[in-house]
Amino acid sequence: MxxxxxxxxxxxxxxxxxxxxxxxxxxxxxxxxxxxxxxxxxxxxxxxxxxxxxxxxxxxxxxxxxxxxxxxxxSDIDETIIYSGEDIELGLEGGDIGVEDTLDDYWEDQYEFIKRLNDYLVYWVKQIDISNIVKKTNMISELSNDKFITFNYTLVLESIYNVDKYDILHIHGSLDKNDNLPIIGHGDKEKVSEMREVAREAKEEYNEKKYSIYNAIANYYERTLKDVESFIYSNKRFFESLEKVDEIYVIGHSFGDVDIPYFNKILKTVGDNTKWYVHFHELKDKLNYREILINKVGVSEDNITMLGSEDVFNI
Known part of the structure; x- marks a missing residue:
């Protein structure tokens, strides 16, 4: 499979x-x-x-x-600049009273900004027209029992390749009425813990300003977190269905850090001997993707085959 x-x-x-x-x-x-x-x-x-x-x-x-x-x-906020008061106008220079409330209000605004961005993302995806596109690869067959994990919001697999929606997992959501809507967020769970720990130490040192700043940032990180572990757990039946997979084809994915935990889970599920066929669009990506698979995902170098676009798509 x-x-x-x-x-x-x-x-x-x-x-x-x-x-x-x-x-x-x-x-x-x-x-x-x-x-x-x-x-x-x-x-x-x-x-x-x-x-x-x-x-x-x-x-x-x-x-x-x-x-x-x-x-x-x-999840790439420079909290040291915020702490020094150089980054945002929060009126913190007058003392430490009310710092936490002020910062919570600030990060609430940032969270609302992300929610608005998410709304724009949904509106944008809805206006992408896929009705006139045609199949570009012969690798995907609607008659197979193959499985699909897609990081895309569109329904190309379902609508153009006639893949059964129950064989597809949309990691970031989709416009299917039975799926979660597209959602934006980061995957750095460790950053939440890191900020909480700094806040805890500051509290023990009776540094109220530092505690308030780092605790407020941790709250923001927590609210914009995509909890990969929870997502995998809620879709454990799908991941369990991958146990018999002996070939994996990665097409059009650039291996961003946010998505690496999903590849770790895939490798853990399918086993060490599964063959990986990885598409690259540009020559510079060929070596980069291979190194990520080996060093960050843990795939054996012997099990990786790189595929150019001419090997995947009907060009």
Missing amino acids: KLFVIGNGFDLAHGLKTSYYDFKNYLDEENWAFLSSLESMYGLSVGGWMDHASDGMIKSVFENRLWKDFESKL
């Missing part, structure tokens, strides 16, 4: 406009001010030169890197 792990490159190969650049254009039309805040807040601004880039390949590479890294940036 085969398992297909599908990433955004799969949808892009089918001509769908699902890159960060496309989402950026959507936000630009819907709410330019919100987009500006988003890119400055999380360091996603690509600079004015990107709007006039003549090399489409450079533009695509840069934008897709941003899309891959975006969720990890949700």
Whole structure:
């Protein structure tokens, strides 16, 4: 039995406009001010030169890197700058009284910002038209008993390849009425624990300001966390169905840090001897993806075969 792990490159190969650049254009039309805040807040601004880039390949590479890294940036707050009072205007310079309430209000605003971003994401996915796209690979057969894990929000597998929806797990949600809606969040559970520990130590040292700051940041991290362990547990029956998988095809996925725990779970479920066939779009990704599989996921080098786009898609 085969398992297909599908990433955004799969949808892009089918001509769908699902890159960060496309989402950026959507936000630009819907709410330019919100987009500006988003890119400055999380360091996603690509600079004015990107709007006039003549090399489409450079533009695509840069934008897709941003899309891959975006969720990890949700847990990339420089709390030391906040502690020093240099980053945000919170009125903390007047003393430590009310610091925790002030910061909780600030991070509540940030959380509401993420929820608004999530709403825009859902609206954007809903307007992506997949009705006119055609099959681009012969690897996927509706007659097989293969399983699919997709990190995409679209329903290309169900609608275009006629894959039974019960053989598909949408990691980040989808627009299917029986599935969770698309959701944005980070996967750094350790960051929550790290902030809680700093807050605990500060409390023991009677440093009220430091305690309040780190506790408030921990609250924010906790609310924007995608709990991978809980998700895997709630879908344990699907993961148990992967025990007989002997071949894994990873197509269009760029192995962002947020998603690595899912690959760890897959490896643990299927066993060490399963063969991994990994698609890469650009030559520079070939070595990078292989190293991630070996060093971060734990796949044996002997079990990895790299596949170029010509090996996967009908080009």
